[in-house]
Structure formats: structure tokens, C-alpha cells
Amino acid sequence: xxxxxxxxxxxxxxxxxxxxxxxxxxxxxxxxxxxxxxxxxxxxxxxxxxxxxxxxxxxxxxxxxxxxxxxxxxxxxxxxxxxxxxxxxxxxxxxxxxxxxxxxxxxxxxxxxxxxxxxxxxxxxxxxxxxxxxxxxxxxxxxxxxxxxxxxxxxxxxxxxxxxxxxxxxxxxxxxxxxxxxxxxxxxxxxxxxxxxxxxxxxxxxxxxxxxxxxxxxxxxxxxxxxxxxxxxxxxxxxxxxxxxxxxxxxxxxxxxxxxxxxxxxxxxxxxxxxxxxxxxxxxxxxxxxxxxxxxxxxxxxxxxxxxxxxxxxxxxxxxxxxxxxxxxxxxxxxxxxxxxxxxxxxxxxxxxxxxxxxxxxxxxxxxxxxxxxxxxxxxxxxxxxxxxxxxxxxxxxxxxxxxxxxxxxxxxxxxxxxxxxxxxxxxxxxxxxxxxxxxxxxxxxxxxxxxxxxxxxxxxxxxxxxxxxxxxxxxxxxxx
Numbered sequence: 263x264x265x266x267x268x269x270x271x272x273x274x275x276x277x278x279x280x281x282x283x284x285x286x287x288x289x290x291x292x293x294x295x296x297x298x299x300x301x302x303x304x305x306x307x308x309x310x311x312x313x314x315x316x317x318x319x320x321x322x323x324x325x326x327x328x329x330x331x332x333x334x335x336x337x338x339x340x341x342x343x344x345x346x347x348x349x350x351x352x353x354x355x356x357x358x359x360x361x362x363x364x365x366x367x368x369x370x371x372x373x374x375x376x377x378x379x380x381x382x383x384x385x386x387x388x389x390x391x392x393x394x395x396x397x398x399x400x401x402x403x404x405x406x407x408x409x410x411x412x413x414x415x416x417x418x419x420x421x422x423x424x425x426x427x428x429x430x431x432x433x434x435x436x437x438x439x440x441x442x443x444x445x446x447x448x449x450x451x452x453x454x455x456x457x458x459x460x461x462x463x464x465x466x467x468x469x470x471x472x473x474x475x476x477x478x479x480x481x482x483x484x485x486x487x488x489x490x491x492x493x494x495x496x497x498x499x500x501x502x503x504x505x506x507x508x509x510x511x512x513x514x515x516x517x518x519x520x521x522x523x524x525x526x527x528x529x530x531x532x533x534x535x536x537x538x539x540x541x542x543x544x545x546x547x548x549x550x551x552x553x554x555x556x557x558x559x560x561x562x563x564x565x566x567x568x569x570x571x572x573x574x575x576x577x578x579x580x581x582x583x584x585x586x587x588x589x590x591x592x593x594x595x596x597x598x599x600x601x602x603x604x605x606x607x608x609x610x611x612x613x614x615x616x617x618x619x620x621x622x623x624x625x626x627x628x629x630x631x632x633x634x635x636x637x638x639x640x641x642x643x644x645x646x647x648x649x650x651x652x653x654x655x656x657x658x659x660x661x662x663x664x665x666x667x668x669x670x671x672x673x674x675x676x677x678x679x680x681x682x683x684x685x686x687x688x689x690x691x692x693x694x695x696x697x698x699x700x701x702x703x704x705x706x707x708x709x710x711x712x713x714x715x716x717x718x719x720x721x722x723x724x725x726x727x728x729x730x731x732x733x734x735x736x737x738x739x740x741x742x743x
Contacts, residue, residue, distance in 0.1 A: 279477065279479045279480070280352065280473065280474065280476075280477025280478075280479055280480030280481075281328075281477070281479040281480045281483050282479075283352070284328060284330055284352055284480065285328070285329065285330060287330075288330050288331065289325070289330050289331050289332070289333045290321065290324065290325040290328060290330050290331070290332050290333070290352055290353065291333050291335050291351040291352045291353075292321045292332060292333070292334060292335065292351060292352065292353050292354070292355045293335045293336075293337040293342055293345055293346060293350060293351035293353070293354045293355070293356065294317060294334060294335075294336070294337065294339075294342075294354070294355060294356035295336065295337060295338055295339035295342070295356055296313070296336060297338075297339070297424070297425055298339055298356060298357060298426060299425075299426055299427070299450075299451075300315065300450055301315055301316050301446065301450070301504040301505070301506055302315050302316065302317050302356060302357050302446075303315040303317045303318050303334070303356060313334050315504070316500050316501060316503070316504040316506060317355055317356060317357070318332075318334070319500045319503075320355070320374065320491075320497070320500060321334070321355055323487075323491050323496060323497075323500070324471075324484060324487045324488070324491070327486075327487035327490055327491065328483060328484075328487060335350060335351040337350060337351070337354075338424075339356060339357075339404070339424075340404075340405055340406055340424065340702065341702075342354040342356060342358060342472070343358075343364060343367065343368055343472065344705075344711065346368065346472055346473075346474060347367075347368070347474060349474075352473075352480065353471050353472060353473055353480070353484070354368075354471070354472035355471050355472075357444065357446075357469055358469060358470065358471070358472050359407060359408040359444075359467045359468065359469060360373065360408075360467065360468045360469075360470050360525055360526065361408050361411055361467075363411070364472070365526050365527075367475075368472045368473065368474065368475060369472070369473040369474065369475055369477065369478065369481045370470040370471070370472060370473070370481075370526055371470050371471040371473065371481055371484045371485050371488060372470065372485050372488055372489070372517055372519075372521075372522045373468035373469060373470045373514065373517065373522075373525065374469055374470065374471065374488055374492075374497065374514060375468065375469040375501075375506075375511065375514065376466065376467075376468055376469075376510045376511065376513055376514065377444045377445050377446055377466070377467055377468070377469065378444075378445045378463040378465065378466050378467075379408065379409050379412065379442055379443070379444065379445070379463060379464050379465035379466070379467065380442070380443060380444070380445040380448040380449075380452075380460060380462075380463050380464075381393065381440055381441070381442050381460070381461040381462055381463070381464050382430070382433065382440060382441050382442075382443075382448055382452045382453070382458050382459065382460055382461060383433070383439065383440045383441075383458070383459060383461050384433060384434070384436070384457060384458060384459070385456070385457055385458060385459045386457075387439070390439065390440055390461055391461065392461060392462060392464065393412075393413075393416045393418065393442075393464055396416070396418045396439060396440055397416075397417045397418060398417065398418065398419065399418055399419065399439040399440070400418075400419045400421050400437070400438045400439055401413055401418045401419065401420060401421065401438060401439060401440045401441065401442055402421045402423055402428075402429035402432055402433065402438040402440075402441045402442075402693070403420060403421070403422070403423065403429065403441065403442045403443060404422070404423060404424075404426070404443070405422030405423070405424070405699075405702075405703055406422075406703060407444075408444075408465070408467045409442040409443060409444070409465075410422065412442070412464070412465055413442060421438055421693050421695075422690075422693065422695060422699065422703065423693055424690070424691060426443070426447045426451050427451050428603060428693070429441045429443065429452075430451050430452045430455060430458065431603055431606055432693065433452075433458060434455060434457050434458065434606075435606050435610055436610070437612060437613065437693075440461065442464070444467070445463065446506055448460070449506075468525060471484055471488075485522075489517075492514050492515045492517070493515060497511075497514060497515070498511055498512075498514075498515065534704070534708050534710075534713055534714070538704055538708070538714075539717075541700055541704070542697070542700055542701075542704070542717055542718070542721065544700075545695055545696055545697045545699070545700035545701075546697050546721045546725065548614070548694065548695065548696045548697070549683065549686050549687075549696040549697040549725070550683075550725060551614070551618075552614065552617045552618055552621065552686045552689060552694065552696060553621075553679070553682050553683045553686050555618035555622070556617075556618050556619075556620075556621035556622040556625060556682060556686075557622070557625065557678075557679050557682055558622075559618065559619070559622030559623070559626065560621075560622045560623075560624075560625035560626040560628075560629045560678075560682075561626075561629055561675070563622070563623070563626035563629070563630075564625070564626045564627070564628070564629025564630040564632070564633055565629070565630070565633050565664075566630075567582045567585060567586060567626060567627070567629075567630035568629075568630040568631070568633040568634040568637060569633075569637070569659065570582040571583060571586075571630070571634060572634060572637060572638075573655065573659070582630070585627065586627045586630055586631065588627075589623060589624050589626070589627035590627045590628065594620070594621065594624045594685065594688055595688050595691060597620055597623070597624055598616070598617070598620045598621075598688060598689060598691060598692055599691065599692075601616055601619065601620045601623075602616040602620070602692040603692075613689070613692050613693050613694045614694060616689075616692055617686070617689035617692060617694050620689070620692075621682060621685065621686065621688075621689070625678060625682055628678055629675065629678060632671045632674040632675055632678065633667060633671050635670070635671065635674075636666075636667030636668065636669075636670040636671035636674075637663055637664070637667040639666075639667065639670045640662075640663050640666045640667055640670075644662055644663065644666075645658055645659075645662065645663055648661070648662045648663075669737075672733060672736055672737055673733065673737065675733075676729060676730065676732075676733030679729055680726045680729055680730065683722065683725055683726055683729075684722065684726075687699070697718055697721055697722065698718060700718075701714045701715060701717070701718035
């Protein structure tokens, strides 16, 4: 009976409308990404576990109007819409721009902020006068944003980033020719940098709150709440506290339903086609290039580390051990960040070179252990016999020990290479559009994760399976002598 009552109550909960669910639970769960930083939503350094930002204050004001409390739910910005659709939170409120593709997929409230797309270039690069001067050039922005859509239509090479500060670091270092971001972001992260200048504003957009389709009642309640907050002056007071108020924001106070219909009317739904397949193939080529390049670096470095630990002088063996422990004991993602951004002032690397070097240095630590195990698997008596015959240590290692050690290490090396193919997806954090990053961009564009995900998996399998077969063939051949 208790089970039946629980099932009935859960069914009833599932039939709740959006607004009824919010009022029943007593909270408005809003999804955002704290990585977006100031002034949107970020962790409060003065209150551990707390949040601050103009959207934090806006969420609290909206919840108060609805008679509930606001609860922040952390979510990666690029996947806010898919997470909203699967029910991870009630609304998405995090600088989410109104675009035709999103309007065809989710419900938007009336806008709460109007922004401009601001183009920045290096101060010493006077040739950049606008988007027309950037044809074929690398321009950084956030993936799946309004700026991303504009760049895709402008004939430039759009470079996707996951954070708001990294594009401006790359612009200073000359890795991109310009950066196009919302003016709120540009004012805080780009314009204070002395080496950068504002080229101009090239577009206008709106932030609005996203609601799941079918929850029109929640959208209407939020529209009413936004209108009340705007007309009372509280909305602009929030903007003023965060230094983002300007004359344009009076439009949010005077906003009408007719304007909402006009802004939200354009819709667009992308579809998987041959063009997307070509982009997937290009991204697979990048994945293969990075993986092969990293392994070509990792194998000889790993062999050198293994032999140094086993046969080198004490100080060199200790250094090799420290290297292995450092690179195995810290996340490869952190290593990529430090190599590409942290050392940008002293080591200027393009994204592909940094990806190959970062993964190569990391995997060398693992390869050294594979080869060390292979060398230790060879009976020590063979080395002693070779040296008793007058062979120098280097010659004995090259002619007697290493060929046998390679046979033992081969399965582990092949397994590491296959793992490296998949770990190459991490290099997207330094703006490399490899296979997994292409899949996520496409999935958001076409409103589906199933087909792009399946295509991505098939391509990884197509790259890794022949490697497995080749490794087994080499093992069999080595066994036959």
C-alpha cells in the first residue's frame, strides 16, 4: 500500500505544471555556471558556499515575487539548455542570449538585460577596423553564443572558449586576431588590459530566462515578476550596484508584450547534414594529429625516464622519479592550463603545439612505468652475461634488454595510445576543436545529443579498433621471433 501511494504521489508530482511544481517545492531552482565570473554569478569569497552577482540578486528577487526561495544549481554554461530540458533545474538564468536556434527549442521570458557585442583587438594592430577586416582570421568567443553565431556567418575562423578570461589572454599573446564578446564581459576582462583596444560594437542582443517547453504558466509568472521588479526600480538598482547600468536598460522598464513577440519570433532549427559530417571528419583529423604527436613525444621520453631510474646516477634517478610522480599525481587538465595560459608570458605556443606537448609530457610518465616494468621482466642474468662478454652497458641495453622489454611493454603501450585518443578531448580547454568538442557544439546546434554522440563514438571506434588489431599483430609477430 505504501509503495502504491508513493507511485501515485510521484505520478501526481510529474503532472504538476511548472509554476505548481515551484510552489509545491517552495524553491525556484535556477541553473548557472559560476565559472562565468563577475558580474553574473560567482562564489562569494566572504561567505564560503555562498553566491554573489547581479543574476544572484535577480534570482532572489524573482523568487520573492513568486513567494518561494531561490536555489542555485551549478551547471556548465554550454550545456544549460540540455540540462534544463532534462529537468536539472526549473529555469536557466546565466547570461543566456536570445537566439533563433534557442527560441525554436525552449521558452524565453521577456528580456531582463540588453547588451552589445563588443570587438576587441590588440592596440598595436591598427589593421582591424571591424569584422570585415577579419575574414579568414581567428577570432575568439564563447561557443554556442550570439557572438559565435555572428562569427560563423561572417567568414572568420571562430575559436570557441569555455571561460571569459582565456580569450583575452590568447589575444594578448597573438594566438587570435580579435575577440568578440558581450560588452559586460569585455568591460571587465578585456578593456582593462593595456595591450588591447575596443574596435567597436557590432551587434545587439538580449539576456532572458529560459523555461522548459510546456511550462507557459511559469514563464508568464516570471514575466509578471520581471515586470514588477523593473517598474519598481529594483532591476536597475541591481544593475547599478554591479556597475552595468546604462541608458539602454530603460528599455527593460518600458518593455511591452509586443516587443517580446518581435524579439522571440525568429526561430531556427539546425539539422545534421553533409556539412556537419565534414566538420566531424576535420575534428577527427585534429584528434589523430594531437594523439600521434603526443605519443611520438611520450615514447622516447618515457624510455629515457625508465632507463634513467634504473641505471642512471642517483641524482638523475631521483629527478626522473620526481617527474613521474608530478605528472602522474596532478590532473592533465591542470597541466594543460598551466602550460598554455600560466606560462604564456615565457612560452608562446599555438593551441595544437601546446596540446601535443602537454599530453606528451603527461603520457611520458605513464610510458616510463610501462617500459620500466618491461625491462625488469627481463632476467637480470642476461644483462650480466652481456656485460661479462665485454659489452658496454648502452650496447647491452640496446641489443639484449630493450628488444625483449619492448615485447613485454607492447600491450601496455597500445592500451595507452588508445587511452590517449580519448584523453585528447581534454585539449578543448585550450581552444582546440577536436572530435568531442565538435560533437558538443553540433549537439547544441541541432538540439540532439544522440546522433552527434553516436557519430562521435563511431569515429573514436574507427580510430582505436585498428590500433588494437595492429598491436595484436605485432605481439604475434614478436612471439614468432
